[in-house]
Amino acid sequence: MTGVTVRFFANLREAAGSKSVQVEAEDVGSMVEILIEKHPELGDEMLDEKGELKDTVKIMVDGRNIDFLEGLHTKIDKTKKVAVFPLIAGG
Amino acid sequence: MAEGILRVNIEKGEISYEDVPEDLQKLGGRAVTSSIVADEVPSNCHPLGPNNKLVLAPGIVTGTSAPSSGRMSAGAKSPLTGGIKESNVGSRFAQTMAKLGLKAIIVEGMPEDGYKLLHISQEDAKFLDASKLSNIGLYEAYEKIHDEFGDKVDICSAGIAGEMKASNAGLCFNDIDGLSSRYAGRGGLGAVMASRGLKFIVLDGKGASGVEIKDKEMFERGKKKLVKGLxxxxxxxxxxxxxxxxxxVxxxxxxxxxxLPHRNFSAGSDENAEKVSGEKKADMIKELGGVRPHVCSPGCIIQCSEVWTKKGGKDPVGVLEYESVWALGPNCGIYDLKIIGELNRACNDLGLDTIEMGNTIAVAMEGGMLEFGDGKGALKLMDEIRKKTHTGRLLANGADLVGKALGVYRVPTVKGQSIPAYDPRAVKGIGTTYATTTMGADHTAxxxxxxxxxxxxxxxxxxxPSDKAELSKNFQIHAGFIDSSGYxxxxTFATLDDPETMEGMAETIGGVIGEEFTVEDMEKMGKQVLAIERKFNKEAGFTDKDDRLPEFMREEPLPPHNEVYDVSDEELDMIHED
Incomplete structure (x- = not known):
C-alpha cells in the first residue's frame, strides 16, 4: 500500500491547511476516516451530525464522482487522481 | 408613470408610450421580449434590416425588494443565429427600467446614418446626438455619460463592434460602479441596436414611482421564504x-x-487549469487591489461578482466570469489571469461577447492565424477589431465565420453560436441543451x-446519455420561466434543493401580479415561452437538422474520458414534441 495524493478545493483547502495531503488508504471510506483523524477541521466540513459524509461533499476519483462508481467502497491507489470538493456552483 | 411600453423610432423621430396589452400584463423578461419579437418581427427578415426590432424588458419581480432579482431580457432576431434571441443580464439598469414603469422598450426603424442617445426619465424620453460618444471605447464613453448626466444614471449601449454591425456585438450595461462590464452578450444584439441608429439608452431613475405590488402580503410571505433559502x-x-x-470556482x-474545453475543444482537462481557477483569482484580487465580493445589481444575496483590476486597483475591468475566463483562457491555451483580464477588458470596451470572442480566437489559433497560448497575439487581434480592419471585421463576426474563412473543421458552434465552457462529450446533458435550445449553443437555456x-x-x-433528453427538456422549461421572472x-441552486424556497419564489411572482401563482404555473410559463420561440424559428426556416452538435463531437473522443457525444438524434427530436 502506498500513499494517495488527495487534493482539496475551494474552502476545503483552508480546513485541510493545504491544497493536498498524502493518505495511506485502500478505498474512499477509509481515506475519509484517515483524513479527518489527521485534520480534525475537515470533520466539520465533510461530516454531518451523524458522522456520515455530507451530501454536499463531492469526492472524485479519476474525474468521476464516486456516486457513479462504488461510493465509499471505490478503490484507490497511488495511480488514482483523488479530489475533494465542497458544494460549489457557478455558470 | 403608469406601466407602459416605450416605442422609439429614430428613422421617423418618433417616441411614444403605449398601454401594455392584456396578454403581456402578467409577464416579464423573456416572455415579453419573445412575445413581442414573435408578434412584430417577420421571421424571415434580415436581422440588420429595417424590419428587425430590439426589445428590452425587465423581469416580473425586477425593481422590487425581492432578492437577487435585478435581471432583464433583450430580444430580437439574432444576426448570429438567424433565429429568435433572448439574452439576459443582471444590472441596475433593469431595476431602474422597472421602477420607471417601463414594461418594455421597443427600438425600431433603420435611419441612414448617425447615432442617437435615448435619454429616459420620469418626466420624458428624448433623443440626443451621440456622435461624440461613437467610435470610442465604452469605458471612456460611460465616464463621459456619467459626467454629463450624473453618476446615478444607468446605461445600455452598443460598442464599436455594434457600429461595425458585427454578429458578435453584445449589449453592454453598467455595473454598480458605472463600469461597462455587464453584458447581454450573446447573439449580436448590439448590432441590432446600432443598426436602429441607437448607441446608448440612459435611464435617470430620480423620482421613479417604483413597481406596483398588487398583493403585498403574498409578496412578503414569499420573499421571506426565498431570502431564508438563499x-x-x-x-x-x-x-x-x-x-x-x-x-x-x-x-x-x-x-x-x-x-473543461482546452485549446479549441481538443482536451477536457489540463494541469494548468489551477492557474486560472476561482481560488487563484480570489487570491490575486486581494493582491492586486480589486473588489470581492461585489454585486451586479443592488439587493443581491448571492454576490458572485467582483472587480478585477491591474496592480494597485488600476484599469478596473469588472467581473471575470467563469465563462469569460475559460473562453479567453484555457480554450485558447492561455493560463495567465492577467492576460485574460486584459482580453476581457478589450471585449467590454469594444462591446463584444466574451464567449463568442474566446471561441473565435481559439478557432483562429486552430486555423493557423496564431499559436495556442499566444496571449500577446490574442491582444493584437483585439486591436484589429478596434481599428476596424478587414481582419478585425472578420474576427468580430464570430467563430463560425472565422472557421469557414480559415478552413477549420473543429468549429464549436450550434446554429452559428459558440459553445460555452462545458464540453458536450463529458457533460452530455448540457450538450443536449446546446443542440436543441432555440437560442443556439447556450448553457443558461x-x-x-x-x-x-x-x-x-x-x-x-x-x-x-440515456436520461439527457428528459433532463434538458425540464431545465429548458425552467429557464423559460426564470428568464421571465427577473430572478x-x-x-435555482437554492430553489431546486428546497421546495419551500421554490414556493416562496412563486409567491413573490403572485404578489406582484396580484393572483395566485404556483410552481405549476412556473412550468406553464416556461413552456409557453419555448413554444413561441420554437414557432418563430420554424417559420424562419429552422428544422430538426439544426438541433445538432457539430460533427466532430460525435467523431473525436475527448480525453481524458475519451467519450464522444452519443445522445441519439431521435432523442434530441423528442425534446420539443408534446
Whole structure:
C-alpha cells in the first residue's frame, strides 16, 4: 500500500491547511476516516451530525464522482487522481 | 408613470408610450421580449434590416425588494443565429427600467446614418446626438455619460463592434460602479441596436414611482421564504462558494470532471487549469487591489461578482466570469489571469461577447492565424477589431465565420453560436441543451450542469446519455420561466434543493401580479415561452437538422474520458414534441 495524493478545493483547502495531503488508504471510506483523524477541521466540513459524509461533499476519483462508481467502497491507489470538493456552483 | 411600453423610432423621430396589452400584463423578461419579437418581427427578415426590432424588458419581480432579482431580457432576431434571441443580464439598469414603469422598450426603424442617445426619465424620453460618444471605447464613453448626466444614471449601449454591425456585438450595461462590464452578450444584439441608429439608452431613475405590488402580503410571505433559502444554501449563502470565489470556482471542478474545453475543444482537462481557477483569482484580487465580493445589481444575496483590476486597483475591468475566463483562457491555451483580464477588458470596451470572442480566437489559433497560448497575439487581434480592419471585421463576426474563412473543421458552434465552457462529450446533458435550445449553443437555456456536475437538484451521471433528453427538456422549461421572472439563474441552486424556497419564489411572482401563482404555473410559463420561440424559428426556416452538435463531437473522443457525444438524434427530436 502506498500513499494517495488527495487534493482539496475551494474552502476545503483552508480546513485541510493545504491544497493536498498524502493518505495511506485502500478505498474512499477509509481515506475519509484517515483524513479527518489527521485534520480534525475537515470533520466539520465533510461530516454531518451523524458522522456520515455530507451530501454536499463531492469526492472524485479519476474525474468521476464516486456516486457513479462504488461510493465509499471505490478503490484507490497511488495511480488514482483523488479530489475533494465542497458544494460549489457557478455558470 | 403608469406601466407602459416605450416605442422609439429614430428613422421617423418618433417616441411614444403605449398601454401594455392584456396578454403581456402578467409577464416579464423573456416572455415579453419573445412575445413581442414573435408578434412584430417577420421571421424571415434580415436581422440588420429595417424590419428587425430590439426589445428590452425587465423581469416580473425586477425593481422590487425581492432578492437577487435585478435581471432583464433583450430580444430580437439574432444576426448570429438567424433565429429568435433572448439574452439576459443582471444590472441596475433593469431595476431602474422597472421602477420607471417601463414594461418594455421597443427600438425600431433603420435611419441612414448617425447615432442617437435615448435619454429616459420620469418626466420624458428624448433623443440626443451621440456622435461624440461613437467610435470610442465604452469605458471612456460611460465616464463621459456619467459626467454629463450624473453618476446615478444607468446605461445600455452598443460598442464599436455594434457600429461595425458585427454578429458578435453584445449589449453592454453598467455595473454598480458605472463600469461597462455587464453584458447581454450573446447573439449580436448590439448590432441590432446600432443598426436602429441607437448607441446608448440612459435611464435617470430620480423620482421613479417604483413597481406596483398588487398583493403585498403574498409578496412578503414569499420573499421571506426565498431570502431564508438563499441565505442557508451552501452555494448561495453569504460567505458561500459563489461570494468567496465567484463563478470561476467552476474551473477546477469542470477540469477535474474532464469537461473543461482546452485549446479549441481538443482536451477536457489540463494541469494548468489551477492557474486560472476561482481560488487563484480570489487570491490575486486581494493582491492586486480589486473588489470581492461585489454585486451586479443592488439587493443581491448571492454576490458572485467582483472587480478585477491591474496592480494597485488600476484599469478596473469588472467581473471575470467563469465563462469569460475559460473562453479567453484555457480554450485558447492561455493560463495567465492577467492576460485574460486584459482580453476581457478589450471585449467590454469594444462591446463584444466574451464567449463568442474566446471561441473565435481559439478557432483562429486552430486555423493557423496564431499559436495556442499566444496571449500577446490574442491582444493584437483585439486591436484589429478596434481599428476596424478587414481582419478585425472578420474576427468580430464570430467563430463560425472565422472557421469557414480559415478552413477549420473543429468549429464549436450550434446554429452559428459558440459553445460555452462545458464540453458536450463529458457533460452530455448540457450538450443536449446546446443542440436543441432555440437560442443556439447556450448553457443558461437549460443548465443541466447543476445535476450532472454539481449535484444540485439531484444527480445525473454526466457520461450517461440515456436520461439527457428528459433532463434538458425540464431545465429548458425552467429557464423559460426564470428568464421571465427577473430572478437570477443562480437562485435555482437554492430553489431546486428546497421546495419551500421554490414556493416562496412563486409567491413573490403572485404578489406582484396580484393572483395566485404556483410552481405549476412556473412550468406553464416556461413552456409557453419555448413554444413561441420554437414557432418563430420554424417559420424562419429552422428544422430538426439544426438541433445538432457539430460533427466532430460525435467523431473525436475527448480525453481524458475519451467519450464522444452519443445522445441519439431521435432523442434530441423528442425534446420539443408534446
Amino acid at each position: 441565505k442557508e444554501h451552501d452555494v448561495t449563502k453569504p460567505g458561500g462558494a459563489l461570494s468567496s470565489f465567484g463563478t470561476n 467552476l474551473i477546477n471542478i469542470l477540469d477535474e470532471s474532464g469537461g 437549460g443548465y443541466t450542469v447543476a445535476t450532472e456536475i454539481l449535484s444540485v437538484g439531484g444527480e445525473s451521471d454526466p457520461l450517461d 437570477c439563474l443562480f437562485t
